[in-house]
């Protein structure tokens with residue numbers, strides 16, 4: 001089936017879940033990513049059981065720290 | 074109050090804009106913006122807001138200028154190393170525009186002082202680097218009914234979200250809780266391109282200016298993400314979360330609090 005991931009159209013197997021997509025997309029730190037499907041938040045506890053449907057649009061929202069920081073080596 | 078000839082000249086490129094004019098410039102001159110963190114994001118934001126003539130600019134930071142800051146924190150200069158960042162920032166801002174009243178807070182921002190510090194301001198810019206501070210600022214602004222700009226930068230990426238009371242989600246709606254320390258990459262471990270602070274911090278200043286002017290659409294229902302390597306900006310729609318602990322239908326947070334993890338201040342370095 002066809003879905004959109006981060007704005008890009010993709011073909012994925014039928015019955016792909018959010019959890020499957022997290023793996024296939026190589027999402028960094030998946031425990032701390034916020035996922036939205038068709039502009040609604042998906043709950044972390046339902047990632048493994050939420051099957052995506054034809055035409056769904058999935059976004060991964062990542063934690064990003066800030067500007068005031070010091071890089072020390 | 075009428076503008077002096079010098080003011081008319083200084084702000085002429087603003088006044089020429091139909092969205093600004095003398096009336097809008099007066100709004101900027103009467104505006105009060107607080108910048109939390111005089112670092113990679115706060116530095117460019119502070120410079121543009123001072124140049125724009127925003128009447129009162131607060132700047133909070135407990136730290137002193139370090140050599141490793143100068144790769145991106147363009148409000149500070151080499152001779153400022155070892156001096157408080159708020160002092161260095163104030164000097165640079167006032168040398169650009171002596172008309173601006175710069176209020177400095179040389180302190181850590183915590184649950185004990187955050188409500189007092191933000192109380193006087195129209196708009197708050199979150200230029201902090203750590204997640205406990207970001208959640209503290211979010212909660213305080215939501216509880217105080219203050220508009221603010223969230224931003225984060227990492228490696229070649231940046232993100233931005235504007236909160237306006239009653240209009241769209243807060244930062245906690247999107248991210249719920251801070252991740253455990255070291256669970257997600259930080260700039261400290263992973264690095265960041267200096268110009269990223271310039272791009273994203275300038276966008277924060279732009280949101281503050283639009284808010285003060287009352288013009289245009291603020292970034293209230295979307296997370297803007299910037300990927301410099303792909304040279305791509307994306308606006309990702311984000312909804313208000315009815316179960317949000319601070320702005321949801323049944324909030325459980327009724328006063329700001331510090332997360333125990335790391336220090337809940339503006340400096341996660343130690």
Ligand SMILES: [Zn+2]
Nearest residue numbers: 243246317320
């Ligand atoms: Zn919320």
